[in-house]
Amino acid sequence: MENSTLTKSSILLLAAAILLLFLFPDLSTPSPPPSPVSCTNGITNNCTVTNAYGMFPDRSTCRALKVVYPTSEQELLQFVANATASKTKMKVVTRFSHSIPKLSCPGGSDGLVISTLNLDRVLNIDSTTMQITVESGVTVKALIEAAAEANLVIPYVPYWFGLTIGGLLSTGAHGSSLNGKGSAVHEYVTEMRLVTPAPADQNYATVKALKIGDPDLDATKVSLGVLGVISQVTLQLQPMFKRSLTFVTRNDSDLADQAVSFGYQHEFADLAWYPGQRKVLYRKDDRVPVNVSGNGAYDFIGFRPTATLAIQTYRFTEKIFETENDADGKCVYSQLITSTLAILAYGLTNNGLIFTGYPVIGYQNKMEASGGCAFRSKDGLLTACPWDPRIKGSSFFHQTTVSIPLDRVKEFILDLQKLRYLQPAALCGLELYGGVLMRYAKSSSAYLGKEADVLDFDFTYYRQVED
Numbered sequence: 001m002e003n004s005t006l007t008k009s010s011i012l013l014l015a016a017a018i019l020l021l022f023l024f025p026d027l028s029t030p031s032p033p034p035s036p037v038s039c040t041n042g043i044t045n046n047c048t049v050t051n052a053y054g055m056f057p058d059r060s061t062c063r064a065l066k067v068v069y070p071t072s073e074q075e076l077l078q079f080v081a082n083a084t085a086s087k088t089k090m091k092v093v094t095r096f097s098h099s100i101p102k103l104s105c106p107g108g109s110d111g112l113v114i115s116t117l118n119l120d121r122v123l124n125i126d127s128t129t130m131q132i133t134v135e136s137g138v139t140v141k142a143l144i145e146a147a148a149e150a151n152l153v154i155p156y157v158p159y160w161f162g163l164t165i166g167g168l169l170s171t172g173a174h175g176s177s178l179n180g181k182g183s184a185v186h187e188y189v190t191e192m193r194l195v196t197p198a199p200a201d202q203n204y205a206t207v208k209a210l211k212i213g214d215p216d217l218d219a220t221k222v223s224l225g226v227l228g229v230i231s232q233v234t235l236q237l238q239p240m241f242k243r244s245l246t247f248v249t250r251n252d253s254d255l256a257d258q259a260v261s262f263g264y265q266h267e268f269a270d271l272a273w274y275p276g277q278r279k280v281l282y283r284k285d286d287r288v289p290v291n292v293s294g295n296g297a298y299d300f301i302g303f304r305p306t307a308t309l310a311i312q313t314y315r316f317t318e319k320i321f322e323t324e325n326d327a328d329g330k331c332v333y334s335q336l337i338t339s340t341l342a343i344l345a346y347g348l349t350n351n352g353l354i355f356t357g358y359p360v361i362g363y364q365n366k367m368e369a370s371g372g373c374a375f376r377s378k379d380g381l382l383t384a385c386p387w388d389p390r391i392k393g394s395s396f397f398h399q400t401t402v403s404i405p406l407d408r409v410k411e412f413i414l415d416l417q418k419l420r421y422l423q424p425a426a427l428c429g430l431e432l433y434g435g436v437l438m439r440y441a442k443s444s445s446a447y448l449g450k451e452a453d454v455l456d457f458d459f460t461y462y463r464q465v466e467d
């Protein structure tokens with residue numbers, strides 16, 4: 001009885017949340033995310049370092065004695081040399097710092113953080129070789145825009161364009177594809193310039209220029225920031241193309257049999273699995289020539305500037321079910337959310353304005369990634385990214401990702417389904433974060449790249465704010 005009353009009132013709240021979330025997302029120009037570095041002594045000394053969520057997995061932030069903002073490779077070289085000469089630990093921090101783990105902490109409290117905030121220039125686009133050279137702090141958004149101006153595209157990127165090229169290479173970030181060399185951005189690196197510490201007779205720092213074919217590139221292109229500071233990156237692009245995307249929802253009875261073959265059927269295939277609802281969203285997404293008509297865009301709803309009140313209501317409702325241990329309530333909530341998202345086509349439009357039906361055909365640069373909430377002007381936090389830590393009661397989650405080799409995917413899915421049959425409502429919480437996102441990636445020669453062709457499973461779920 002208590003549960004059903006609770007569920008009803010929550011659903012009412014939810015209805016309000018959905019209205020706010022989806023109908024009035026652009027009430028005003030929103031606020032940009034906070035800087036991951038803040039210092040108490042001036043703007044560069046005695047600093048706290050965190051990530052975009054305001055907290056690392058162990059609930060801490062970390063300290064650094066100083067932050068520097070190089071604006072050129074030459075300045076970067078001097079900062080690294082100085083820190084090396086004085087045996088100071090150093091680590092790179094980026095504009096937004098989107099990694100959940102504590103990767104940007106220099107260790108101890110007397111280290112140096114080197115920010116790539118001002119290393120944000122596109123240096124060169126060569127339309128003959130179809131290559132682009134950028135500084136490492138350039139965002140995926142800026143990279144896509146610069147390439148598109150030259151009628152070129154990067155074929156595969158993470159779906160969120162608020163990442164920097166230095167950060168996403170360091171963590172081996174990827175989109176979803178089994179085509180060619182696969183979906184990892186580091187597969188398309190042709191040159192890289194790194195600033196590394198050096199002995200005193202080399203003035204304590206040196207620039208290493210690595211080109212494709214150099215075996216060291218397999219070490220440096222995915223290196224979690226421990227092999228030096230990436231200064232510049234050159235990427236191989238492709239001629240502009242369009243893609244044609246259709247989302248199809250099916251039940252998950254045959255998911256274990258379909259998951260691998262589906263990846264070979266569509267160049268940009270991915271899967272979002274709603275295990276509680278026993279449904280799967282199949283992304284049928286393929287390259288088409290530019291003369292196919294269509295001017296669609298994919299501006300994913302979860303990455304748009306979102307009204308603060310909507311963010312709080314969404315979280316408040318989730319938290320009620322969480323604290324009451326009401327798994328069934330969560331399932332009802334997730335059904336409402338997922339069906340609303342489906343009606344809104346997840347943020348897809350056929351012409352940049354409205355959705356009229358599948359397939360959505362559009363230029364690659366408008367379809368491959370989004371993230372409007374990270375690129376905004378100040379509005380006093382009327383809108384934000386859903387996870388903005390400055391908002392009390394914002395979205396707060398943890399994410400666990402596993403890479404399953406394609407030849408084990410079937411068993412893995414069957415195992416998850418067995419767990420689901422034991423506790424049918426237990427996995428509904430995942431559905432409030434877009435379901436289990438499954439993306440394809442290929443084996444890589446990079447030492448920290450994938451060892452086999454894999455399906456990556458992203459599990460994103462509720463995290464309590466306080467202990």
Ligand SMILES: Cc1cc2nc3c(=O)[nH]c(=O)nc-3n(C[C@H](O)[C@H](O)[C@H](O)COP(=O)(O)OP(=O)(O)OC[C@H]3O[C@@H](n4cnc5c(N)ncnc54)[C@H](O)[C@@H]3O)c2cc1C
Pocket residue numbers: 091092093094095096097098099100103104116136137157158159160162163164165166167168169170171172173174175224225226228229230231
């Ligand atoms: C909304 C959202 C969606 C996401 N979607 C995807 C996705 O679709 N696919 C995917 O693979 N991942 C995805 N991610 C995860 C994302 O790829 C990682 O969080 C990413 O690596 C972070 O990039 P960053 O620029 O924020 O780097 P940071 O998190 O700031 O840094 C990551 C690491 O790289 C190091 N580093 C950064 N720059 C340099 C440099 N110039 N030189 C040396 N070291 C450096 C840092 O020291 C740190 O160790 C997503 C994250 C978010 C928040």
Ligand SMILES: *[C@@H]1O[C@H](CO)[C@@H](O)[C@H](O)[C@H]1NC(C)=O
Pocket residue numbers: 040041046
């Ligand atoms: C350094 O920062 C800490 C924590 O923010 C603060 O307690 C301390 O007083 C600061 N020290 C100086 C010298 O500013």
Ligand SMILES: *[C@@H]1O[C@H](CO)[C@@H](O)[C@H](O)[C@H]1NC(C)=O
Pocket residue numbers: 078079082
């Ligand atoms: C390097 O260190 C010296 C002495 O410690 C200091 O004077 C100089 O400003 C430093 N340069 C940079 C670029 O940090």
Ligand SMILES: *[C@@H]1O[C@H](CO)[C@@H](O)[C@H](O)[C@H]1NC(C)=O
Pocket residue numbers: 250251252253
């Ligand atoms: C799942 O869908 C298939 C058709 O795609 C259908 O034959 C099957 O009965 C459905 N299974 C369940 C459990 O609904």
Ligand SMILES: *[C@@H]1O[C@H](CO)[C@@H](O)[C@H](O)[C@H]1NC(C)=O
Pocket residue numbers: 289291292293
């Ligand atoms: C697109 O161009 C190709 C060759 O350039 C042509 O064969 C094809 O018919 C064109 N398709 C459309 C839809 O115009």
